[in-house]
Amino acid sequence: MSNKIKQEIDKIPIPPDLHLRSLLGIEQAKLENEQNRLPSDKRYTNIKVIAAALLGLILLTVVISNTQVLAAIQKALxxxxxxxxxxxxxxxxxxxxxxxxxxxxxxxxxxxxxxxxxxxxxxxxxxxxxxxxxxxxxxxxxxxxxxxxxxxxxxxxxxxxxxxxxxxxxxxxxxxxxxxxxxxxxxxxxxxxxxxADTFTSYADMGETATANGITITAIANRVDDKARFSLVAQHSKDIKINDYGFFGLYAHENQKMNVMDSNGKKLPIENIHGIFAPASEFYFKLSEGNGNSYELTIPEIYTEAQDKVKIEIPTETTENLNQTFEIAGFPVTITRIDRLDDKSLRMYVDLHYSENTPASLHMFSLDSMSNVARMNDQTGELVYLEFDVEPNHEKQKITFARPEVLIRGPWKFELPADKYFDN
Structure with missing residues (x-):
């Protein structure tokens, strides 16, 4: 068999449990044995025909296998x-x-x-x-x-x-x-x-779905009286939880909140019924008058909390130019300075290396099992420093950082035509 045909066959993904490479090796040996007894022109023709048949067999088996796997893991939603x-x-x-x-x-x-x-x-x-x-x-x-x-x-x-x-x-x-x-x-x-309850086979079947930076959000929309209702559900890593879909937002990010625009470009106020579960995920807006309206829902950024903790040791006396770096939730943090405020408390300044040009930014964390006061940057909303109590007569103290809050940028955009979701 020519090297080119072998290379093409080797590129095909084979499920390991099917042992198709063994089957292919047997068929290849038979083929080469038979080709040695044929004239060269017939050998080349037969190689192409049999190789194509083998490729067809492999592809068919892969399709059947993948379909069976999908059927086995598919969930009812x-x-x-x-x-x-x-x-x-x-x-x-x-x-x-x-x-x-x-x-x-x-x-x-x-x-x-x-x-x-x-x-x-x-x-x-x-x-x-x-x-x-x-x-x-x-x-x-x-x-x-x-x-x-x-x-x-x-x-x-x-x-x-x-x-x-x-x-x-x-x-x-x-x-x-x-x-x-x-x-x-x-x-x-x-x-x-x-x-x-209706049963679906995918999130996309439930409503308009958008994906950005590893987070998939589905907007499930319907009409309630004279208002549109949309509920948000998300698919994401189990290592994080969503705290806010951008309805409340960071105080420094007022222009980055969730918003809805009608067909005329009018921004519509969004309401939320205060609920018991977080994050707030069910929202309403008043439908515009007239026929043929379509609404665009935009979520510029969402706010998440990662499941991570980091224990470090810091000095308890005033230390300028400390530059002690650690990592939490995959983000670098530098402790730039320590200020001893009095016998019982200190202030720790941090640099979160915040950037508005990255898919995600760490903007906050807190101390585990310790009360603390935080100061945030008025322009970005990122943590500037933490104030907390320390043990007296200790040159160093071990502390644990927890609950890292990560801003994940989209945008996630959803088109919600009135005739599809709200004309009932």
Missing amino acids: QFVPGIGIVKEEDSPTARYVLKNPITKQIGEGSIVITGIMVDQQMTLITITGTNTTRFEKVKLVNEQGAEFTVKRSMSTWGSHEWSASFWYDGQLDLKGSVKLFLEEKPEVVIPLTLVQ
């Missing part, structure tokens, strides 16, 4: 509106969800049932309230009249607003028409409908 999670499973599960949020006025306040998920493992409900009681539990009644109580599992609250999740460990018979009861005087009854 179900998105839970309002709660903002995607359930990935080997096969679809009967899971019931609340398609759209429900708002209920209670006296001078209101509550919003933002999401409900019911499956074989659990029931999860998320509710936010403004100027209302923070409920300890909710009662649900199904179509057959069976009653179920779901207790509050987690909550956050301020002076006027609160958010809470209600969780039940196990399966409840809740689907279709359901009534939710709140402990008010008089009792508040909210009728709602739970529908079976």
Whole structure:
């Protein structure tokens, strides 16, 4: 067999479990043995024919093998509106969800049932309230009249607003028409409908999807009354978590926040219902008047937290031109100076080598298991120094840096035509 044909065959990726190279070697030996008994012109013709057949066999087997592998690893995806999670499973599960949020006025306040998920493992409900009681539990009644109580599992609250999740460990018979009861005087009854969650084979099937710098974001859009709703879900390395999709942004990056423009180039205000889970991932904007509108959602940058810790030793006395360098989350950090403030505390200046021209920038970290005060750069938002307490009568102290926060730049852009997502 000619060297050229051998080289072409060697370039083909072969799944290791198919042993095709062994098969190919046997066929090659047979071929060369037969060619030695033929005239040279027939040898060349037969080499091309048999080699082409072998190539076809290999390619067909590779395609079949890759298809089988893809089928084996392909997951069934179900998105839970309002709660903002995607359930990935080997096969679809009967899971019931609340398609759209429900708002209920209670006296001078209101509550919003933002999401409900019911499956074989659990029931999860998320509710936010403004100027209302923070409920300890909710009662649900199904179509057959069976009653179920779901207790509050987690909550956050301020002076006027609160958010809470209600969780039940196990399966409840809740689907279709359901009534939710709140402990008010008089009792508040909210009728709602739970529908079976749609199943998808890929994130792109759920909504518009964009990828930048290793992060893939999907915008799942629909209409709620006179507003557009879009929910964001992301695929990324398990080594990081997303803290903000750019809705809140860094105070020094006001022009880099998430934004929506309509077909006329008008920038539309984006709203977020305060939820219990981070990051904020469900947003609303008011639909523009007129037909044929399309909206462009842009996420210029996102803010993430990496799972990394670094322990170092630093001097506890004033030290100028220290230039002590370490690495955290893959980024270099230089401690440029130490200032001893008093007997109990010091200030540590750092250079994060921040650049606006890189795909990602470290802009913050903190001390593990120690309180500290941070000063940020007014122009970039990067950390300038940390102040913290030190042990008395020690020339050096060991400290651990944790929770490195990394800004990842996009942009991620999504076209959301009204006739596809919002005309219903």
